[in-house]
Amino acid sequence: MYEDSNRFAVAPMMDWTDRHCRVFHRLLTRRALLYTEMVTTGAVLHGDRERLLGFSEIEKPLACQLGGSDPDDLARAARIVEDWGYDEVNLNVGCPSDRVQSGRIGACLMLEPDLVADCVAAMKATVSIPVTVKCRIGVDDQDPELGLDRVADAVVAAGTDALWVHARKAWLKGLSPKENRDVPPLDYERVYRLKRRLPQVWIGINGGIANLDEAEAHLAHVDGVMLGRAAYHDPGILAAVDTRLYGEEGEPRDLLAAVETLLPYIEGELARGARLSHVTRHILGLFQGVPGARKWRRILSSEAVKPGAGVEVIRMALEELGGEPLDTDAQMRDRQDVAFACARP
Template sequence: MDGERKTQTSASGRFAVAPMMDWTDRHCRVFHRQLTKRALLYTEMVTSAAVVHGDRERLLGFCEIEKPLACQLGGSEPDELARAARIVEDWGYDEVNLNVGCPSDRVQSGRFGACLMLEPDLVADCVAAMKAAVSIPVTVKCRIGVDEQDTEEALDRLADAVLAAGTDALWVHARKAWLKGLSPKENRDIPPLDYARVYRLKKRLPHVWIGINGGIDTLEAAEGHLAHVDGVMLGRAAYHDPALLAQVDARIYGEPGGAPDRLRAVEALFPYIERELARGTRLSQITRHILGLFQGVPGARRWRQMLSGDAVRAGAGLEVIRAACDRIDRDALDRADEMRDRQDRVAVQVPS
């Protein structure tokens, strides 16, 4: 991969929120975008067959505010993936990503996800077909190996195959996936993390854009990884503690100014929520993504209780969120945000 291609995803992909099934839907992404303007956001994984044959508005619809935005596809048929990638590009996405990391039984039965680590040549065929079909970046997200594979050989083989096929970037979840014997949840926690394996891949391929994922739960940890690789991806930590995302633009991208005010970020969602309610969306479908916004701030428990309970009632509207906002101790929140902003400014000034 030459230097020009390496830069295609590096600007936005320096920090990304991972694609997470049942979590990173369009409501989640609109909320996350109130907290960070620069991070790369991902859709949930959608299968290539669904994109080609299904309800594209439901599967691919998004708001322009969500960009930069990548769509993750699952599949193993090169022609079908090429068709799906072309549709994704036509819908206006900034990147299309191929899932070679999900270990669920349902995904395995469809011959895609992490089981494709066992078929690097097929993955390369898929990438080549997608690259021939679109002009936006085509990227791959994989594991370091599966089951009894030797991770040195398995990751190198997969990486070399997809790079020869033209992939623009490689995201690596720094764990093995065990296709037999572990559930998807256990596969996120039990296989040991091996960040050094991803660092070695980057050292071997210095001109290739490589990002890291898996078990990263603080921005301090993210900054540490960025000393070794090109991008860092957070999943559950960013979802459960979204206030973390409010620090990203300053700390990761060096943007001037303080972090967004969290209450104002909620208020900025109101026009979107009103539009969605008018379309028939239930309030709870949106508020489930914002429950963790005020962790550690007085009133946060009541905030969660009100949004978890009142938002599910028939006809629930913005009054529920406004009432929950009133439970947050504004003075304590301001103090917490001021302390965070001071930490961000110090972090930005410290040479990496």
């Protein structure tokens, strides 16, 4: 059975959960399952795999989400994903954007459960890592009772290891992807009913979950909880995941220490040609509710985009929080416990 250790995950989010975001999130939680942005099978098969699939070992456990609808292509892409060292491959059956619909990817596949099952079966026959599915409760005027059951039953029969359900319908026409994350009403009870009907199947829930109190409440009904925008905009939430949801002893992760540990990674990325803003855009919301947080965001937003900006910008922003200055660059490089953060396969 899919591992209970995956009871909390950070959702795959286009343009957000890139490798820099994932490294940062991992410094806040050792246990959460992290996901890549969705990557299409065509990109995996024919694109720049280092750019698309490359990751730092610190990010694991790590799942790769694939978008596609051709079973053979998905099987080939899943094998590549496994060869790159990912811990799981996930099939996107939930993205509502016009761009992916035109490629027969995402939420439109809710209308083709047999095809989704064929895709899952092809991947399962090819890889040894878990194959999972992330879907909606339905699309458009589809009855969510019938629509979700048909997809769930199909992928379970095909051997899926877990099913993550975003507890909203997706509207394929008339709503933008952003509106599809807010406008269709949430129906958590529908996901709970699915779990009661399929008690032997690992089922996780996603959609509109704002904090760990809500996550704990959901875990009374389903096997896993996935946070998306809440974890991204207020990543400090993640600092308490290991203690609250996994029962680890001790205090939540220290946010200042997480930033300090991130600095060698950032220096390594800058040396490879990245801009500081490529990383700092993911840490803007870290100090929600902390005095000086507005200045923190302002400094990072205005200074990190400048050519040649380095980690001194982050130190300057941290001083606005009233904390002690961080170690010097030389001292940071001497910290052996963070050296691994700069490594890549």
